[in-house]
Amino acid sequence: MLQVQFIRDNKEEVIKQLQVRNVAASIIEEVISLDEERRALQAQLDNTLAESNKLSKEIGGYFKSGDVEKANELKAQTGTLKETSKTLSEQLNEKSDALTNLLYKIPNIPHPSVPAGNSEDDNEEVLKEGEVPKLAGDALPHWELAKKYDIIDFDLGAKITGAGFPVYKGKGARLQRALIAYFLDKNTAAGYTEYQVPHLVNEASGYGTGQLPDKEGQMYHIGADDLYLIPTAEVPVTNIFRDEIVSENDLPICITGYTPCFRREAGSYGAHVRGLNRLHQFDKVEIVRVEHPDNSYKALDGMVAHIQGILRELKLPYRILRLCGGDLGFTSALTFDFEVYSTAQERWLEISSVSNFETYQANRLKLRFKDENGKSVLAHTLNGSSLALPRVLAGILENYQTPEGIKIPEVLVPYTGFDMIS
RNA sequence: GGAGAAAUGGCAGAGUGGUCGAAUGCGGCAGUCUUGAAAACUGUUGAGGGUCACACCUCCGGGGGUUCGAAUCCCUCUUUCUCCGCCA
Numbered sequence: 001m002l003q004v005q006f007i008r009d010n011k012e013e014v015i016k017q018l019q020v021r022n023v024a025a026s027i028i029e030e031v032i033s034l035d036e037e038r039r040a041l042q043a044q045l046d047n048t049l050a051e052s053n054k055l056s057k058e059i060g061g062y063f064k065s066g067d068v069e070k071a072n073e074l075k076a077q078t079g080t081l082k083e084t085s086k087t088l089s090e091q092l093n094e095k096s097d098a099l100t101n102l103l104y105k106i107p108n109i110p111h112p113s114v115p116a117g118n119s120e121d122d123n124e125e126v127l128k129e130g131e132v133p134k135l136a137g138d139a140l141p142h143w144e145l146a147k148k149y150d151i152i153d154f155d156l157g158a159k160i161t162g163a164g165f166p167v168y169k170g171k172g173a174r175l176q177r178a179l180i181a182y183f184l185d186k187n188t189a190a191g192y193t194e195y196q197v198p199h200l201v202n203e204a205s206g207y208g209t210g211q212l213p214d215k216e217g218q219m220y221h222i223g224a225d226d227l228y229l230i231p232t233a234e235v236p237v238t239n240i241f242r243d244e245i246v247s248e249n250d251l252p253i254c255i256t257g258y259t260p261c262f263r264r265e266a267g268s269y270g271a272h273v274r275g276l277n278r279l280h281q282f283d284k285v286e287i288v289r290v291e292h293p294d295n296s297y298k299a300l301d302g303m304v305a306h307i308q309g310i311l312r313e314l315k316l317p318y319r320i321l322r323l324c325g326g327d328l329g330f331t332s333a334l335t336f337d338f339e340v341y342s343t344a345q346e347r348w349l350e351i352s353s354v355s356n357f358e359t360y361q362a363n364r365l366k367l368r369f370k371d372e373n374g375k376s377v378l379a380h381t382l383n384g385s386s387l388a389l390p391r392v393l394a395g396i397l398e399n400y401q402t403p404e405g406i407k408i409p410e411v412l413v414p415y416t417g418f419d420m421i422s
Numbered sequence: 423g424g425a426g427a428a429a430u431g432g433c434a435g436a437g438u439g440g441u442c443g444a445a446u447g448c449g450g451c452a453g454u455c456u457u458g459a460a461a462a463c464u465g466u467u468g469a470g471g472g473u474c475a476c477a478c479c480u481c482c483g484g485g486g487g488u489u490c491g492a493a494u495c496c497c498u499c500u501u502u503c504u505c506c507g508c509c510a
Binding site for chain 2: 039042043045046047049050052053055056057058059060061063064071072074075076077078079081082245366374376
Protein backbone atom coordinates (compact mmCIF):
# COMPACT_ATOMS: atom_id res chain seq x y z
CA MET A 1 0.00 0.00 0.00
CA LEU A 2 0.95 3.61 -0.39
CA GLN A 3 2.52 5.43 2.52
CA VAL A 4 0.24 7.89 4.26
CA GLN A 5 3.15 10.22 4.80
CA PHE A 6 3.79 10.27 1.07
CA ILE A 7 0.16 10.94 0.25
CA ARG A 8 0.11 13.74 2.80
CA ASP A 9 3.23 15.36 1.36
CA ASN A 10 2.33 14.94 -2.30
CA LYS A 11 -1.43 15.16 -2.31
CA GLU A 12 -2.03 16.93 -5.62
CA GLU A 13 0.52 14.85 -7.44
CA VAL A 14 -0.88 11.61 -6.09
CA ILE A 15 -4.41 12.58 -7.11
CA LYS A 16 -3.22 13.49 -10.59
CA GLN A 17 -1.17 10.36 -11.14
CA LEU A 18 -3.86 8.05 -9.87
CA GLN A 19 -6.29 9.48 -12.39
CA VAL A 20 -4.45 7.37 -14.96
CA ARG A 21 -5.97 4.44 -13.10
CA ASN A 22 -9.35 6.04 -12.58
CA VAL A 23 -9.02 6.50 -8.83
CA ALA A 24 -11.33 9.22 -7.53
CA ALA A 25 -9.72 12.22 -5.87
CA SER A 26 -12.25 11.95 -3.06
CA ILE A 27 -10.57 8.75 -1.83
CA ILE A 28 -7.30 10.57 -1.38
CA GLU A 29 -9.09 13.38 0.44
CA GLU A 30 -10.64 10.81 2.70
CA VAL A 31 -7.27 9.25 3.45
CA ILE A 32 -5.89 12.61 4.45
CA SER A 33 -8.77 13.48 6.72
CA LEU A 34 -8.79 10.04 8.32
CA ASP A 35 -5.09 10.37 8.94
CA GLU A 36 -5.57 13.77 10.53
CA GLU A 37 -8.24 12.40 12.82
CA ARG A 38 -6.06 9.45 13.62
CA ARG A 39 -3.14 11.59 14.61
CA ALA A 40 -5.31 13.87 16.73
CA LEU A 41 -6.65 10.87 18.63
CA GLN A 42 -3.15 9.48 18.98
CA ALA A 43 -1.96 12.72 20.51
CA GLN A 44 -4.84 12.78 22.98
CA LEU A 45 -4.26 9.19 23.94
CA ASP A 46 -0.55 9.77 24.37
CA ASN A 47 -1.17 12.65 26.72
CA THR A 48 -3.63 10.65 28.78
CA LEU A 49 -1.20 7.77 29.03
CA ALA A 50 1.62 10.11 29.94
CA GLU A 51 -0.45 11.46 32.79
CA SER A 52 -1.39 8.08 34.12
CA ASN A 53 2.19 6.85 33.81
CA LYS A 54 3.27 9.81 35.87
CA LEU A 55 0.67 9.10 38.54
CA SER A 56 1.62 5.44 38.70
CA LYS A 57 5.21 6.37 39.30
CA GLU A 58 4.23 8.70 42.10
CA ILE A 59 2.04 6.04 43.66
CA GLY A 60 4.94 3.63 43.52
CA GLY A 61 7.08 6.19 45.30
CA TYR A 62 4.56 6.67 48.09
CA PHE A 63 4.16 2.95 48.61
CA LYS A 64 7.90 2.64 48.91
CA SER A 65 8.15 5.38 51.47
CA GLY A 66 5.22 3.90 53.36
CA ASP A 67 2.84 6.77 52.76
CA VAL A 68 -0.12 4.53 52.02
CA GLU A 69 -2.69 7.19 52.60
CA LYS A 70 -1.22 9.50 50.01
CA ALA A 71 -0.89 6.61 47.59
CA ASN A 72 -4.54 5.66 47.91
CA GLU A 73 -5.51 9.25 47.40
CA LEU A 74 -3.74 9.31 44.06
CA LYS A 75 -5.12 5.94 43.16
CA ALA A 76 -8.59 7.39 43.19
CA GLN A 77 -7.54 9.81 40.48
CA THR A 78 -6.50 7.14 38.04
CA GLY A 79 -10.01 5.89 37.42
CA THR A 80 -11.13 8.57 35.00
CA LEU A 81 -7.81 8.52 33.19
CA LYS A 82 -8.25 4.83 32.64
CA GLU A 83 -11.73 5.33 31.26
CA THR A 84 -10.54 8.08 28.96
CA SER A 85 -7.62 6.14 27.60
CA LYS A 86 -9.80 3.12 26.99
CA THR A 87 -12.31 5.13 24.99
CA LEU A 88 -9.59 6.94 23.10
CA SER A 89 -7.73 3.81 22.16
CA GLU A 90 -10.94 2.22 20.91
CA GLN A 91 -11.59 5.25 18.74
CA LEU A 92 -8.01 5.23 17.59
CA ASN A 93 -8.17 1.59 16.57
CA GLU A 94 -11.34 2.25 14.65
CA LYS A 95 -9.73 5.12 12.76
CA SER A 96 -6.54 3.22 12.08
CA ASP A 97 -8.45 0.24 10.74
CA ALA A 98 -10.59 2.46 8.56
CA LEU A 99 -7.48 4.14 7.22
CA THR A 100 -5.69 0.88 6.54
CA ASN A 101 -8.72 -0.59 4.80
CA LEU A 102 -8.97 2.46 2.64
CA LEU A 103 -5.28 2.33 1.78
CA TYR A 104 -5.67 -1.31 0.77
CA LYS A 105 -8.14 -0.15 -1.86
CA ILE A 106 -5.77 2.34 -3.47
CA PRO A 107 -3.57 0.92 -6.22
CA ASN A 108 0.04 1.79 -6.77
CA ILE A 109 0.95 5.05 -8.43
CA PRO A 110 1.84 4.37 -12.04
CA HIS A 111 5.26 5.25 -13.38
CA PRO A 112 5.22 8.35 -15.62
CA SER A 113 5.91 6.18 -18.66
CA VAL A 114 2.68 4.21 -18.19
CA PRO A 115 0.34 5.10 -21.05
CA ALA A 116 -3.26 6.05 -20.29
CA GLY A 117 -5.82 3.48 -21.29
CA ASN A 118 -8.66 1.32 -20.13
CA SER A 119 -7.93 -2.15 -21.41
CA GLU A 120 -5.31 -4.38 -22.94
CA ASP A 121 -6.04 -2.79 -26.30
CA ASP A 122 -4.31 0.35 -25.06
CA ASN A 123 -1.06 -1.35 -24.09
CA GLU A 124 1.97 -0.05 -25.89
CA GLU A 125 4.02 -2.47 -27.96
CA VAL A 126 7.63 -1.62 -27.30
CA LEU A 127 9.33 -4.38 -29.23
CA LYS A 128 8.58 -7.28 -31.52
CA GLU A 129 11.21 -9.83 -32.34
CA GLY A 130 11.67 -13.30 -33.77
CA GLU A 131 10.45 -14.95 -36.87
CA VAL A 132 6.95 -16.29 -37.13
CA PRO A 133 7.39 -19.65 -38.87
CA LYS A 134 5.39 -20.31 -41.99
CA LEU A 135 3.48 -23.42 -41.17
CA ALA A 136 1.71 -25.79 -43.50
CA GLY A 137 -1.97 -25.19 -44.02
CA ASP A 138 -2.89 -28.10 -41.78
CA ALA A 139 -1.01 -26.71 -38.76
CA LEU A 140 -2.67 -27.70 -35.52
CA PRO A 141 -3.30 -25.82 -32.29
CA HIS A 142 -1.39 -27.24 -29.35
CA TRP A 143 -4.34 -29.08 -27.83
CA GLU A 144 -4.66 -31.09 -31.04
CA LEU A 145 -0.93 -31.70 -31.11
CA ALA A 146 -1.02 -32.78 -27.49
CA LYS A 147 -3.57 -35.40 -28.38
CA LYS A 148 -1.89 -36.45 -31.59
CA TYR A 149 1.42 -37.16 -29.90
CA ASP A 150 -0.14 -38.25 -26.62
CA ILE A 151 1.86 -35.88 -24.44
CA ILE A 152 -0.84 -33.97 -22.54
CA ASP A 153 -4.17 -35.43 -21.45
CA PHE A 154 -6.77 -32.85 -20.55
CA ASP A 155 -9.61 -35.33 -20.11
CA LEU A 156 -7.62 -37.41 -17.68
CA GLY A 157 -6.94 -34.31 -15.58
CA ALA A 158 -10.63 -33.50 -15.65
CA LYS A 159 -11.37 -37.00 -14.42
CA ILE A 160 -8.92 -36.85 -11.53
CA THR A 161 -9.53 -33.26 -10.51
CA GLY A 162 -11.47 -31.09 -12.90
CA ALA A 163 -11.06 -28.86 -15.93
CA GLY A 164 -7.84 -26.89 -15.98
CA PHE A 165 -5.67 -29.57 -14.38
CA PRO A 166 -3.90 -31.30 -17.26
CA VAL A 167 -1.86 -34.47 -17.03
CA TYR A 168 1.48 -34.41 -18.81
CA LYS A 169 2.68 -37.72 -20.13
CA GLY A 170 5.90 -39.21 -21.49
CA LYS A 171 7.83 -36.70 -23.55
CA GLY A 172 5.34 -34.03 -22.55
CA ALA A 173 6.20 -34.52 -18.89
CA ARG A 174 9.89 -34.64 -19.70
CA LEU A 175 9.66 -31.43 -21.70
CA GLN A 176 8.04 -29.72 -18.74
CA ARG A 177 10.84 -30.85 -16.46
CA ALA A 178 13.40 -29.76 -19.05
CA LEU A 179 11.91 -26.29 -19.25
CA ILE A 180 11.93 -25.90 -15.47
CA ALA A 181 15.56 -26.96 -15.25
CA TYR A 182 16.55 -24.78 -18.18
CA PHE A 183 14.85 -21.69 -16.77
CA LEU A 184 16.34 -22.21 -13.33
CA ASP A 185 19.79 -22.66 -14.84
CA LYS A 186 19.46 -19.47 -16.85
CA ASN A 187 18.33 -17.56 -13.78
CA THR A 188 21.01 -18.85 -11.46
CA ALA A 189 23.63 -18.11 -14.14
CA ALA A 190 22.33 -14.52 -14.12
CA GLY A 191 22.93 -14.24 -10.40
CA TYR A 192 19.65 -15.37 -8.91
CA THR A 193 19.77 -17.74 -5.96
CA GLU A 194 17.50 -20.74 -6.26
CA TYR A 195 14.93 -21.23 -3.50
CA GLN A 196 12.33 -23.87 -2.83
CA VAL A 197 9.44 -22.40 -0.91
CA PRO A 198 6.13 -23.62 0.50
CA HIS A 199 3.21 -23.89 -1.89
CA LEU A 200 0.73 -22.91 0.77
CA VAL A 201 0.83 -19.61 2.59
CA ASN A 202 -0.92 -18.06 5.55
CA GLU A 203 -3.13 -15.04 5.57
CA ALA A 204 -0.40 -12.61 6.59
CA SER A 205 1.62 -13.55 3.51
CA GLY A 206 -1.41 -13.00 1.30
CA TYR A 207 -1.71 -9.49 2.67
CA GLY A 208 2.02 -8.92 2.40
CA THR A 209 2.12 -9.17 -1.38
CA GLY A 210 -1.35 -7.74 -1.96
CA GLN A 211 -3.37 -10.81 -2.97
CA LEU A 212 -5.51 -10.14 0.07
CA PRO A 213 -7.89 -8.62 0.70
CA ASP A 214 -9.09 -7.74 -2.80
CA LYS A 215 -8.17 -10.80 -4.84
CA GLU A 216 -9.42 -13.29 -2.31
CA GLY A 217 -11.54 -15.15 -4.86
CA GLN A 218 -8.57 -15.92 -7.06
CA MET A 219 -6.80 -18.12 -4.57
CA TYR A 220 -7.74 -21.57 -3.41
CA HIS A 221 -8.38 -21.47 0.31
CA ILE A 222 -7.89 -24.39 2.67
CA GLY A 223 -10.53 -23.65 5.26
CA ALA A 224 -9.55 -26.27 7.81
CA ASP A 225 -6.11 -24.77 8.27
CA ASP A 226 -6.78 -21.27 6.96
CA LEU A 227 -4.07 -21.48 4.31
CA TYR A 228 -4.01 -20.42 0.69
CA LEU A 229 -2.54 -22.26 -2.29
CA ILE A 230 -0.10 -19.90 -3.93
CA PRO A 231 -1.15 -18.27 -7.20
CA THR A 232 2.52 -17.50 -7.90
CA ALA A 233 5.91 -18.01 -6.25
CA GLU A 234 5.97 -14.26 -5.77
CA VAL A 235 3.88 -14.69 -2.63
CA PRO A 236 6.08 -17.04 -0.59
CA VAL A 237 9.34 -15.66 -1.99
CA THR A 238 8.60 -12.00 -1.39
CA ASN A 239 7.23 -12.78 2.07
CA ILE A 240 10.63 -14.12 3.04
CA PHE A 241 11.34 -10.46 3.67
CA ARG A 242 8.22 -9.55 5.60
CA ASP A 243 9.18 -7.52 8.69
CA GLU A 244 12.83 -7.59 7.76
CA ILE A 245 15.42 -4.86 7.81
CA VAL A 246 18.25 -5.83 5.54
CA SER A 247 21.63 -4.22 5.22
CA GLU A 248 22.17 -1.87 2.30
CA ASN A 249 25.17 -3.97 1.30
CA ASP A 250 22.91 -6.98 0.84
CA LEU A 251 21.11 -5.27 -2.03
CA PRO A 252 20.19 -6.31 -4.56
CA ILE A 253 18.74 -9.59 -3.35
CA CYS A 254 17.96 -11.84 -6.30
CA ILE A 255 15.95 -15.00 -5.91
CA THR A 256 14.54 -17.51 -8.36
CA GLY A 257 12.19 -20.33 -7.60
CA TYR A 258 10.10 -22.91 -9.31
CA THR A 259 6.60 -23.62 -7.97
CA PRO A 260 3.31 -24.84 -9.24
CA CYS A 261 0.74 -22.05 -9.25
CA PHE A 262 -2.93 -22.41 -8.41
CA ARG A 263 -5.60 -20.05 -9.63
CA ARG A 264 -9.32 -20.38 -9.38
CA GLU A 265 -9.94 -18.24 -12.48
CA ALA A 266 -13.60 -18.06 -11.65
CA GLY A 267 -15.64 -16.76 -14.53
CA SER A 268 -13.17 -17.67 -17.27
CA TYR A 269 -14.56 -19.62 -20.17
CA GLY A 270 -14.60 -19.90 -23.92
CA ALA A 271 -12.07 -20.51 -26.65
CA HIS A 272 -9.43 -18.36 -24.99
CA VAL A 273 -9.13 -20.81 -22.15
CA ARG A 274 -8.73 -23.87 -24.31
CA GLY A 275 -5.89 -26.27 -23.89
CA LEU A 276 -2.99 -24.75 -22.01
CA ASN A 277 -4.12 -21.17 -22.46
CA ARG A 278 -5.60 -20.85 -18.99
CA LEU A 279 -5.23 -23.42 -16.23
CA HIS A 280 -6.07 -23.83 -12.58
CA GLN A 281 -2.70 -25.42 -11.92
CA PHE A 282 0.43 -24.62 -13.86
CA ASP A 283 4.16 -24.46 -13.39
CA LYS A 284 6.16 -21.29 -13.30
CA VAL A 285 9.71 -20.21 -12.60
CA GLU A 286 9.82 -16.81 -11.00
CA ILE A 287 12.49 -14.19 -10.40
CA VAL A 288 12.23 -11.76 -7.50
CA ARG A 289 14.48 -8.84 -6.67
CA VAL A 290 14.77 -6.62 -3.63
CA GLU A 291 16.41 -3.43 -4.82
CA HIS A 292 17.70 -0.10 -3.70
CA PRO A 293 15.19 2.55 -4.84
CA ASP A 294 17.87 4.27 -6.90
CA ASN A 295 18.47 1.15 -8.91
CA SER A 296 15.06 -0.44 -9.31
CA TYR A 297 14.26 0.78 -12.81
CA LYS A 298 17.66 -0.20 -14.05
CA ALA A 299 17.01 -3.59 -12.50
CA LEU A 300 13.65 -3.78 -14.24
CA ASP A 301 15.37 -3.19 -17.57
CA GLY A 302 17.85 -5.89 -16.67
CA MET A 303 15.06 -8.35 -15.98
CA VAL A 304 13.42 -7.54 -19.30
CA ALA A 305 16.72 -8.10 -21.09
CA HIS A 306 17.23 -11.37 -19.23
CA ILE A 307 13.87 -12.73 -20.33
CA GLN A 308 14.52 -11.55 -23.87
CA GLY A 309 17.69 -13.61 -23.80
CA ILE A 310 15.76 -16.73 -22.90
CA LEU A 311 13.18 -16.20 -25.62
CA ARG A 312 15.91 -15.61 -28.19
CA GLU A 313 17.56 -18.86 -27.20
CA LEU A 314 14.24 -20.66 -27.50
CA LYS A 315 13.79 -18.96 -30.87
CA LEU A 316 10.21 -18.05 -30.19
CA PRO A 317 8.56 -15.01 -31.79
CA TYR A 318 7.63 -12.61 -29.03
CA ARG A 319 6.71 -9.05 -28.29
CA ILE A 320 7.00 -6.80 -25.27
CA LEU A 321 4.16 -4.61 -24.08
CA ARG A 322 4.19 -1.71 -21.71
CA LEU A 323 0.93 -2.07 -19.82
CA CYS A 324 -1.41 0.88 -19.80
CA GLY A 325 -3.03 2.33 -16.68
CA GLY A 326 -6.15 0.26 -17.07
CA ASP A 327 -4.35 -3.06 -17.51
CA LEU A 328 -1.62 -2.49 -14.95
CA GLY A 329 -1.74 -4.78 -11.94
CA PHE A 330 -3.06 -3.27 -8.72
CA THR A 331 0.26 -3.29 -6.89
CA SER A 332 2.54 -2.46 -9.81
CA ALA A 333 4.04 0.86 -10.85
CA LEU A 334 5.30 -0.35 -14.20
CA THR A 335 4.82 -3.68 -15.92
CA PHE A 336 6.16 -5.17 -19.10
CA ASP A 337 4.31 -8.16 -20.47
CA PHE A 338 5.96 -10.68 -22.72
CA GLU A 339 3.81 -12.48 -25.26
CA VAL A 340 4.71 -15.36 -27.51
CA TYR A 341 3.03 -15.68 -30.85
CA SER A 342 0.95 -18.78 -31.16
CA THR A 343 1.08 -19.51 -34.86
CA ALA A 344 -1.69 -22.03 -35.03
CA GLN A 345 -4.07 -20.02 -32.87
CA GLU A 346 -2.98 -16.81 -34.54
CA ARG A 347 -2.86 -14.92 -31.31
CA TRP A 348 -0.43 -13.67 -28.71
CA LEU A 349 -0.07 -15.58 -25.43
CA GLU A 350 1.20 -13.90 -22.29
CA ILE A 351 4.13 -15.82 -20.91
CA SER A 352 5.73 -13.34 -18.57
CA SER A 353 4.93 -10.23 -16.66
CA VAL A 354 7.76 -8.19 -15.20
CA SER A 355 6.92 -5.52 -12.68
CA ASN A 356 8.41 -2.93 -10.41
CA PHE A 357 6.29 -2.48 -7.31
CA GLU A 358 8.53 0.25 -5.93
CA THR A 359 7.66 0.56 -2.21
CA TYR A 360 4.07 -0.59 -2.55
CA GLN A 361 4.70 -4.16 -1.43
CA ALA A 362 7.59 -3.20 0.81
CA ASN A 363 5.32 -0.90 2.78
CA ARG A 364 2.88 -3.71 3.47
CA LEU A 365 5.69 -6.13 4.12
CA LYS A 366 7.68 -3.66 6.21
CA LEU A 367 10.70 -4.56 4.12
CA ARG A 368 13.37 -1.98 4.76
CA PHE A 369 17.08 -1.49 4.59
CA LYS A 370 19.46 0.67 6.59
CA ASP A 371 20.87 3.49 4.54
CA GLU A 372 24.29 5.06 5.10
CA ASN A 373 22.88 7.36 7.78
CA GLY A 374 21.44 4.42 9.66
CA LYS A 375 17.89 5.30 8.71
CA SER A 376 15.35 2.63 7.76
CA VAL A 377 14.19 3.05 4.20
CA LEU A 378 11.61 1.01 2.31
CA ALA A 379 13.20 -1.14 -0.37
CA HIS A 380 11.80 -1.67 -3.84
CA THR A 381 10.53 -5.09 -4.87
CA LEU A 382 10.34 -6.43 -8.39
CA ASN A 383 9.37 -9.71 -9.89
CA GLY A 384 8.84 -11.44 -13.16
CA SER A 385 8.04 -14.81 -14.61
CA SER A 386 10.92 -16.52 -16.27
CA LEU A 387 8.86 -18.17 -17.40
CA ALA A 388 5.32 -19.51 -17.16
CA LEU A 389 5.42 -23.01 -18.56
CA PRO A 390 2.09 -23.80 -20.22
CA ARG A 391 2.08 -21.05 -22.79
CA VAL A 392 5.75 -21.48 -23.54
CA LEU A 393 4.94 -25.11 -24.11
CA ALA A 394 2.00 -24.14 -26.32
CA GLY A 395 4.29 -21.82 -28.25
CA ILE A 396 6.89 -24.51 -28.74
CA LEU A 397 4.39 -27.14 -29.81
CA GLU A 398 2.71 -24.86 -32.30
CA ASN A 399 5.72 -23.04 -33.70
CA TYR A 400 8.00 -26.06 -33.89
CA GLN A 401 5.53 -28.46 -35.49
CA THR A 402 6.61 -30.15 -38.70
CA PRO A 403 5.07 -32.91 -40.76
CA GLU A 404 7.52 -35.31 -39.07
CA GLY A 405 6.70 -34.21 -35.55
CA ILE A 406 7.56 -31.50 -33.09
CA LYS A 407 11.14 -30.36 -33.05
CA ILE A 408 12.70 -29.52 -29.70
CA PRO A 409 14.44 -26.12 -29.48
CA GLU A 410 18.18 -26.71 -29.59
CA VAL A 411 18.91 -25.28 -26.14
CA LEU A 412 16.48 -27.71 -24.57
CA VAL A 413 17.85 -30.88 -26.14
CA PRO A 414 20.50 -31.36 -23.42
CA TYR A 415 17.65 -31.22 -20.91
CA THR A 416 15.16 -33.43 -22.73
CA GLY A 417 17.54 -36.00 -24.10
CA PHE A 418 15.56 -36.09 -27.37
CA ASP A 419 15.19 -33.65 -30.24
CA MET A 420 11.84 -34.63 -31.66
CA ILE A 421 8.39 -35.59 -30.46
CA SER A 422 6.85 -37.84 -33.06
C1' G B 423 -2.24 -37.06 17.81
C1' G B 424 -0.71 -37.39 23.57
C1' A B 425 2.67 -35.42 27.79
C1' G B 426 6.13 -31.73 29.37
C1' A B 427 9.47 -27.23 28.76
C1' A B 428 10.35 -22.69 26.49
C1' A B 429 9.70 -17.87 23.46
C1' U B 430 13.51 -11.15 25.79
C1' G B 431 17.33 -6.26 21.29
C1' G B 432 21.67 -8.62 14.95
C1' C B 433 23.23 -13.17 17.95
C1' A B 434 24.01 -15.33 22.90
C1' G B 435 21.91 -14.56 27.56
C1' A B 436 20.19 -11.94 32.75
C1' G B 437 15.71 -9.97 34.55
C1' U B 438 12.83 -8.95 42.08
C1' G B 439 5.17 -6.43 39.69
C1' G B 440 7.21 -0.12 40.48
C1' U B 441 13.16 5.24 37.11
C1' C B 442 13.45 -1.87 32.68
C1' G B 443 13.44 -0.13 26.48
C1' A B 444 15.62 -3.78 29.47
C1' A B 445 22.23 -6.17 32.90
C1' U B 446 26.30 -8.73 30.64
C1' G B 447 29.04 -10.92 26.52
C1' C B 448 29.68 -11.20 21.20
C1' G B 449 28.88 -8.70 16.74
C1' G B 450 28.23 -3.67 14.15
C1' C B 451 29.71 1.58 13.91
C1' A B 452 33.02 5.79 15.42
C1' G B 453 37.44 7.29 17.84
C1' U B 454 42.47 6.69 20.44
C1' C B 455 46.94 3.96 19.55
C1' U B 456 49.57 2.08 14.73
C1' U B 457 53.25 3.33 8.56
C1' G B 458 48.78 0.02 7.88
C1' A B 459 46.17 -3.94 10.18
C1' A B 460 45.36 -6.87 14.54
C1' A B 461 45.13 -6.47 19.81
C1' A B 462 43.90 -3.10 23.66
C1' C B 463 41.17 1.06 25.39
C1' U B 464 36.98 4.83 24.96
C1' G B 465 32.34 5.99 23.13
C1' U B 466 28.12 4.44 20.42
C1' U B 467 24.55 0.80 18.65
C1' G B 468 16.47 -2.00 18.47
C1' A B 469 11.74 -0.57 15.95
C1' G B 470 7.35 2.43 15.18
C1' G B 471 4.31 6.87 16.15
C1' G B 472 4.73 12.06 17.27
C1' U B 473 7.41 17.09 17.02
C1' C B 474 10.62 22.40 13.27
C1' A B 475 13.36 20.17 17.15
C1' C B 476 12.50 18.41 22.06
C1' A B 477 8.84 16.44 25.17
C1' C B 478 5.87 12.43 25.06
C1' C B 479 3.55 7.53 23.58
C1' U B 480 3.77 2.21 21.97
C1' C B 481 6.42 -2.44 21.38
C1' C B 482 10.17 -8.06 25.66
C1' G B 483 6.19 -14.37 20.13
C1' G B 484 0.40 -12.75 18.80
C1' G B 485 -4.31 -11.52 21.21
C1' G B 486 -7.04 -10.72 25.76
C1' G B 487 -7.23 -10.08 31.24
C1' U B 488 -5.76 -8.78 36.62
C1' U B 489 -3.37 -4.16 38.80
C1' C B 490 -2.67 2.69 40.32
C1' G B 491 1.54 0.15 37.77
C1' A B 492 3.20 -6.10 33.90
C1' A B 493 9.02 -8.50 30.31
C1' U B 494 7.59 -10.30 35.34
C1' C B 495 0.81 -12.80 37.49
C1' C B 496 -3.71 -15.20 34.78
C1' C B 497 -6.28 -16.97 30.11
C1' U B 498 -5.79 -18.09 24.99
C1' C B 499 -3.45 -18.75 20.24
C1' U B 500 1.05 -19.54 17.48
C1' U B 501 5.92 -21.30 17.15
C1' U B 502 10.28 -24.02 18.94
C1' C B 503 12.53 -27.97 21.87
C1' U B 504 12.26 -32.93 24.64
C1' C B 505 9.62 -37.67 25.28
C1' C B 506 5.72 -41.06 23.27
C1' G B 507 2.66 -42.46 18.96
C1' C B 508 2.14 -42.37 13.59
C1' C B 509 4.62 -41.73 9.04
C1' A B 510 7.30 -40.28 3.15
